[in-house]
Amino acid sequence: MPRRARILSAASLALGAALLAAACSGGSASDARPAGNDAGGGDEGPITTEAAAGTPSESGTGSDSGTAAGDAISEAAAQFRSDGGAPDGFWDSSNIPTAKNVMMFEFLNRTNGKYKDSEVYWSFKNGGISEIHSIADQPFYDMPANASGRIYFYLCGTGDATCASDPTKSKYFDFIEHTIGATQYNGNTTRVDAFGLKIAMRLHCADGYDIAVGEDYETFLEDRTVTFQKFINSVPAEFQPLAEPPFAPYRIVQPGAGSFKTGGTSANYYDSFVNELWAANGLTIAKPGPNGSGLGAYPDISAAIYRHVGSAAGTFDPTGKLRDKTLWADAAKFYLTGPANYYARFWHQHGLNGKAYGFPYDDVGGYSSYISHAKPQSMMVAVGW
Numbered sequence: 001m002p003r004r005a006r007i008l009s010a011a012s013l014a015l016g017a018a019l020l021a022a023a024c025s026g027g028s029a030s031d032a033r034p035a036g037n038d039a040g041g042g043d044e045g046p047i048t049t050e051a052a053a054g055t056p057s058e059s060g061t062g063s064d065s066g067t068a069a070g071d072a073i074s075e076a077a078a079q080f081r082s083d084g085g086a087p088d089g090f091w092d093s094s095n096i097p098t099a100k101n102v103m104m105f106e107f108l109n110r111t112n113g114k115y116k117d118s119e120v121y122w123s124f125k126n127g128g129i130s131e132i133h134s135i136a137d138q139p140f141y142d143m144p145a146n147a148s149g150r151i152y153f154y155l156c157g158t159g160d161a162t163c164a165s166d167p168t169k170s171k172y173f174d175f176i177e178h179t180i181g182a183t184q185y186n187g188n189t190t191r192v193d194a195f196g197l198k199i200a201m202r203l204h205c206a207d208g209y210d211i212a213v214g215e216d217y218e219t220f221l222e223d224r225t226v227t228f229q230k231f232i233n234s235v236p237a238e239f240q241p242l243a244e245p246p247f248a249p250y251r252i253v254q255p256g257a258g259s260f261k262t263g264g265t266s267a268n269y270y271d272s273f274v275n276e277l278w279a280a281n282g283l284t285i286a287k288p289g290p291n292g293s294g295l296g297a298y299p300d301i302s303a304a305i306y307r308h309v310g311s312a313a314g315t316f317d318p319t320g321k322l323r324d325k326t327l328w329a330d331a332a333k334f335y336l337t338g339p340a341n342y343y344a345r346f347w348h349q350h351g352l353n354g355k356a357y358g359f360p361y362d363d364v365g366g367y368s369s370y371i372s373h374a375k376p377q378s379m380m381v382a383v384g385w
Helices: 010-026 065-082 217-221 224-234 271-281 299-307 342-349
Strands: 105-110 118-127 131-132 140-143 146-155 174-180 184-189 200-204 210-214 372-376 378-384
Touching: 065 217, 065 372, 105 118, 118 378, 146 378, 174 200, 174 378, 184 200, 184 210, 184 378, 200 217, 200 342, 200 372, 224 342
Parallel strands: 105 378
Antiparallel strands: 105 140, 118 131, 118 146, 146 174, 174 184, 184 372, 200 210, 200 378
């Protein structure tokens, strides 16, 4: 491989993350999100983009792009340093083979010794392809072009009767999703449905582009019980059951799978802010249903509700179109006041460079873990406990 992925310094990786943010923050929300229930419920489908056929997605640049990039680099560098950077050896690209198809995937066991390589599995099924292997058996996969693909990951310890005959029956699982063209990668990690396993992925392309998204390194290093307790400690009472039995210890589920669903005790949690948002902007569109559902045609409105922003008069026109183009400029203003999607906030707080897919329209403003670039060469995927 001419330019193999390599371990970068903290500054180099931060620079790559910042350049991604600067280049993609203006991307179309409709191109880059998991296609699923707009209330954040159910099993969302993989991304689909125009780049699926191998056409690079467009990047918006303006007259202030140099300044914006510089600011983004400084911010990204600070965020990167805040978790101490990647632990030594976390990203091991030393033996990645050259791909014969589009790009080479490498799967990394980062369970801190909880599971052996022979107990960490990956599965990929798409069209006529059906692969399932442990990392010990096959740590690499030469990925062909394919649309709406998912790679699932399972932990199945020796002696675990629930998955002894079939690792895909494990209750500990998660996935990433993608659409890969002949010369283009488009994909993301996702927390739209739930957290199952700690996942991070690192893309490297022929032009030297290199970026990592997913859970941050501090989260990978801590025990699973610590992550669950951190979630419970950081969210209001309405959200705490999402990380408790019957979901725990296997999942932290999104609000629509818990009491925020239709008929649940928190189904109308967002109503007070919805009423405020509608009144301030004179909105004439129908108000959302339980858990902010039903706004698939209005991604900016949906994101505004979950992030608790946009209630200033004139932010939207009456038809739901965004008027204030600066609304998504500063993530520090999101989630400051309830009601807000504190489930999504948690994954942003514990995501590399603050990026996460906490709800289906989290790509609005460029804050999701979606990444897209031409001429991909390799993708390392870390699976944690």
